[in-house]
Amino acid sequence: MGAPVDPPIYSALLRQWESAGRTVPGRRDPEWTQAAALPAWSEGPLRFSASRDPRGGAR
Numbered sequence: 001m002g003a004p005v006d007p008p009i010y011s012a013l014l015r016q017w018e019s020a021g022r023t024v025p026g027r028r029d030p031e032w033t034q035a036a037a038l039p040a041w042s043e044g045p046l047r048f049s050a051s052r053d054p055r056g057g058a059r
Contacts, residue, residue: 006014014024023029 018024018027023032
C-alpha cells in the first residue's frame with residue numbers, strides 16, 4: 001500500500017500558498033531556520049529603541 005494522496009483541492013491550496021511565498025506544512029521555512037539559528041542571548045547589554053512621547057511624558 002502506497003503513501004496517502006492529498007485531495008486535489010488541498011494540493012491546489014498548497015501550490016497557491018507556496019507561489020505567494022507563504023509557509024507550507026511539511027516544507028522547510030527559510031525564515032524560521034534563520035531565526036532559530038540565532039543565539040538566545042546576545043553578547044553585551046540588550047539594546048532597545050523607542051521614540052520619545054511627543055507630549056513630553058514618560059513611557
